[in-house]
Amino acid sequence: MFYQIAADGLVLFHLLFILFVLFGGLLTLKWRHLIWWHLPAAVWGVVVEVFQLTCPLTRWENLWRQSAGQDGYGDSFIEHYVLPLIYPAGLTPAIQLGLGCLVFLINVTVYIRLARQWKLARAL
Numbered sequence: 001m002f003y004q005i006a007a008d009g010l011v012l013f014h015l016l017f018i019l020f021v022l023f024g025g026l027l028t029l030k031w032r033h034l035i036w037w038h039l040p041a042a043v044w045g046v047v048v049e050v051f052q053l054t055c056p057l058t059r060w061e062n063l064w065r066q067s068a069g070q071d072g073y074g075d076s077f078i079e080h081y082v083l084p085l086i087y088p089a090g091l092t093p094a095i096q097l098g099l100g101c102l103v104f105l106i107n108v109t110v111y112i113r114l115a116r117q118w119k120l121a122r123a124l
Contacts, residue, residue, distance in 0.1 A: 003068035007061050014057045015082050021045035021103060025110030029117070042107045049100030052093055 020027075022045075024038040048055055 001068070003064045004070065007064035007068060007070075010057060010061050010064065011082055011086070014055070014061070014086055017041065017057070018045070018086065022106060025107045025114070028114055029110070032114075035114075038107075042103065045103050046100045049096045049103065052096055 020038065021041050024034065024041060028035045028038055047053065
């Protein structure tokens, strides 16, 4: 039971991490100190997608599921609704490359705006 709960919690954390990679740059516009958390997360997200690496969180999820006696993902709420967002059907290397580029473009755009804000603040 513990491993199943841990695996479900890790899937939720994984989703939150992905959302932070995608949109965390927007948080830095308000809370500048988050840049030190977001930049490495964004770089990691781009690298994982572009080079098609397996995220360690995925490995831990599967290990904990196996420790819980599960072969794969069951039908819990998290597994039914959250997992397809993280692991969509038909994910190809070309789609992963596109997703990596999208993550990169979103974050470059946000950080260009952040740099302009800092420049304006210094000028005042």
